[in-house]
Amino acid sequence: MDIGNSLFFQPVLIQIKPWRRSGKERKNIKTNHFLGIYQEVLPVKVQKPAKIDNLAALIEPVSAFAKELGFSGKRITQIELILEEALVNICEHAYEGKDGVAIVEVGENSENGLFIRVVDHGIPFNLLAFQEKKSTDPIAERKIGGLGILLLKHFTDNLHYIREDNKNILTLFVTSPKEGLSKEDNAPYRKFG
């Protein structure tokens, strides 16, 4: 039996600290008072109908979180691109024309990294199975699809996919390079849209 999810032992959400503290304090803890069971709750979770019009609402909280962690303007732009490509794929293909949701969660991964979990309840789709490569085919022969996956993979440090409980769960790991940044790299954070 999964005690943490059973009806009797429903976890109680307790906010330990406000978010905007130091990195290690940026957590919420779910605690079951009976057993002392706890699990971390990620600091940002957004759920919206899987529509292109909701891209900004799904992406902006991640950008803000990355900014708070000290990511450069350039890296935040890349994170926005990664997330846009993942979410557009959900909006256009996951639910085959029917209504559905897209969920984005983000948390710290290490001293200079974060992970973004992108979840949908649509048809199974393992993005990692697609081996899109840089193409130099002339314009007339160039395929129109596949560019998004190519860009997403390029700007992501690591990717993980699992199909679980009828959900596609894609986790994107992103680090913040600390060296070789130009003035442009450190440009102020730009609002999405």
Added chain:
Amino acid sequence: MEINVRHDKKAVVASITGKVDATNAMEMEKRFEELTNGQGNILVVNMKDLHYISSAGLRVILIISKKLKKRKGDILLVGLRGSVKEVFEISGFDSIYKIFDTEEAALAHV
């Protein structure tokens, strides 16, 4: 995103400002369709003030250039920089399009 257009003797010049993503790529496609429906076969796209482009924007560039190629036309790109330049390099678009530093250089090529 904002698109400003001027008509040169040799080409139509469209300058894009801001950001092209999945929310506004259709608008860009529609505008470029209009600009290339007439007699003009050459579209110069100035991207010096474009800060962001996703695959949705690349797709529009590809669709319009395929259309122009069929009637011996072309798209010339100007002023790619920062993350936009990087996206063109990663996708291989930098090797299939003619890219210039300035509008003058692009128009001199026509």
